[in-house]
Amino acid sequence: MKKIRESTEEHLKENGCSGVPVFLIDSYEPWKFEFDQLKHHLIEEFPKLKKTALILSLQATSEKMIKLKVAELRSRIWKVAALSGAVAAVPLPGVSLAVDICLVAREAKLYYEQLGLDEVSLERYAILTSTNYLQLRAIVDSGLGFKVVGMEGFKQLVEILSKRAAPLMTSAAVEEGSRFIPLIGSFIAAPLSFGGTYYALTLVLNKMERVALEVIQFATESAAAMAQSADD
Numbered sequence: 001m002k003k004i005r006e007s008t009e010e011h012l013k014e015n016g017c018s019g020v021p022v023f024l025i026d027s028y029e030p031w032k033f034e035f036d037q038l039k040h041h042l043i044e045e046f047p048k049l050k051k052t053a054l055i056l057s058l059q060a061t062s063e064k065m066i067k068l069k070v071a072e073l074r075s076r077i078w079k080v081a082a083l084s085g086a087v088a089a090v091p092l093p094g095v096s097l098a099v100d101i102c103l104v105a106r107e108a109k110l111y112y113e114q115l116g117l118d119e120v121s122l123e124r125y126a127i128l129t130s131t132n133y134l135q136l137r138a139i140v141d142s143g144l145g146f147k148v149v150g151m152e153g154f155k156q157l158v159e160i161l162s163k164r165a166a167p168l169m170t171s172a173a174v175e176e177g178s179r180f181i182p183l184i185g186s187f188i189a190a191p192l193s194f195g196g197t198y199y200a201l202t203l204v205l206n207k208m209e210r211v212a213l214e215v216i217q218f219a220t221e222s223a224a225a226m227a228q229s230a231d232d
Contacts, residue, residue, distance in 0.1 A: 043068065060116035061125065063216050069114050070209045077201045080107050084197035104197060105154040108204045112148065115212035122215075129219040130226065136215055143211035161203045 043051055052072055060066050080103055112118055116125055117140050126133035141147045148157055 056114060059121065059124065060114065060212060061128065061216075063213060066115060066209065066212050066216065070205065073111055073114060073205055074202075076107070077198055077205070080104075080201060081194045081198035084194055101155055101158060104158045104200045104204065105151055107201055108154045108158060108208075109151065111205050111208045112154070115208050116215070117144075117208060117212060125215070125219065129223055131219045131222050135218065135222075139214050139218055140211055143214055144207065158200060158204060161200070161207060 043054055055065075055068050055072050058065060060069055084103055113121065116122065119137075122136045122140065123133050125131070126136055144157060145160060146153075146156070148154060
């Protein structure tokens, strides 16, 4: 590898491209060599909008990539919460709570897929790391408390996490009750809805981040064990 790098750098220098970063990668075995370093270099060099698009387009195959994805996903939370607050300003009891659950469930689905917890991503990651898919699936299902299937599964996940969070449930109850206050009810409900949705999405993202990191850790340890076994 050292000879390949030196030869490549020398050819670049001869053609007026000295100082250009060089990354050695294998397209058949991308987890080897410097593919991760290349991805992170591109992320660091891209402008904000392109950086966001690149991060969300890449597979969550390392702890560092998961952290980058979580940071991007976390930056979206206030926007969804703001939409929730806008809906809450409409003086129709029951509408805001139903919309909030749908908004959070839809966003939870995005987190689930972006952090590589869905079936397709897990199967791809299992092949990539030579790990047992069923073991990865079991980690996800155990971490979330059940196997998430379809939008109803995400709604159920949101409801389970919400029941464990007294502030969120209190906020929802106060929000609904405030609608019956003449004139100022909607002005009270909007910030309560914003806060409740923001809190719920934070809970969901934190939970999925922990599960995704468990998957990465298990795959890493399995790969290390296999390598050690091969050496022995």
